Amino acid sequence: MGSKYHHGDLPNALRCAAREVIDERGLGNFSLREVARRAGVSHTAPAHHFGDMQGLLTSLATEGFEYLHQALSEAIEGIDDPIDRLNALGVAYIRLGRDHKAHTEVMFRTDLVDADDVDLQTAGLHAYGMLYDCLTSLFEAEDLDVDIDDATALCWSAMQGLIVLEPKFERMCDLRSTPMPPIEEMVGKFTDFMVNGFRGHRKPATS
Amino acid sequence: MGSKYHHGDLPNALRCAAREVIDERGLGNFSLREVARRAGVSHTAPAHHFGDMQGLLTSLATEGFEYLHQALSEAIEGIDDPIDRLNALGVAYIRLGRDHKAHTEVMFRTDLVDADDVDLQTAGLHAYGMLYDCLTSLFEAEDLDVDIDDATALCWSAMQGLIVLEPKFERMCDLRSTPMPPIEEMVGKFTDFMVNGFRGHRKPATS
């Protein structure tokens, strides 16, 4: 049964294998040929579906954003309080960064991915919209005068930075032999700070 | 004079050439041989100084952190107000991310760099200390009860995220045809939010 000439759903199998390879060897040692090897096809097969390596990684990034959108949707399900929602979004975000490490790594590597890809853009916008909407309802509920794009940018940047810098923080804690708090806790503190920041901001105090 | 067998300061020349290559072709298409070519030496010469590719990139990252430390030091020179200092640090940080794009890219690519390298660690700690000290004086001046490590983590994460996500934000603004504010302005808004957040935080309101 395995000897079918046509694979059936090779694109998915390739994405899957790519994830494996990235998880094991890191994006630095990523190899298209290794991916094909694991999927059990010839090393030129991926080109027929994704064009080149950038194509495969772009597809993987798009899939990542779709997963993210789904994870964020599930995270806020049944939660009404905007602040709790915001917190849930943050936790879901960094959890995805941990559980889908390969995807998350690829999603923001603008050098390896085709930023003009339409699917990638729309998938990214969907995820962005989740956070945007959450902050909108928060500001409406508390009657705050904060530019939502600015706030969204800050929240997203903070979470993104946390994911990227986590290994650095961990190492820093090791050097000073202080225990590193679980990252979920960090998210809580971050959102706490940020919400506080939004609250005290009725008018931009640009001096 | 050019035909000297010994280069004189090949390590520096290699770092310099590496910067060029990264700036032009991106880290994804980085090539050790191309670096050697530009430095005018054979393709195996770098190995004698840096061992392998990771060694060269680690050295570049260390240099980047040293530049950062210097840039941050200069940025707060003559500034007394802690908030102005914080803002200046942020601006200097993202400016370095723009002016030394290659360095900044390498500095946080934990997959390409030897995280155990001692020079790299100390250089990183120095830069971290700048932000840490700034926040310390801020909290002392305003008598706030905020964990400095948490605050440092947030500030750094936000700035780091801003650098990484900037292309994404820009693209998002393009899609909605709204003008993207200059990144320095974003830094100002971010620090404003965060300082506000720290201020409203006398006691941890962990519900």
Add this chain to the structure above:
DNA sequence: TTGACAAGTTGTCACTGTATAGATTAAACT
């Protein structure tokens, strides 16, 4: 002068991405 050593060189190896051309199969259409 001798010897040790650092700095660069050439040559080689297994491996990579991709372009091209050819083989196999499924499906669509008489």
Add this chain to the structure above:
DNA sequence: AGTTTAATCTATACAGTGACAACTTGTCAA
């Protein structure tokens, strides 16, 4: 049914890569 068409995968080839070993050249101290 039978034939064409397109999709899917294989085979071959090529230029480029990182790393390794062995060799050459310069430097410097005893």
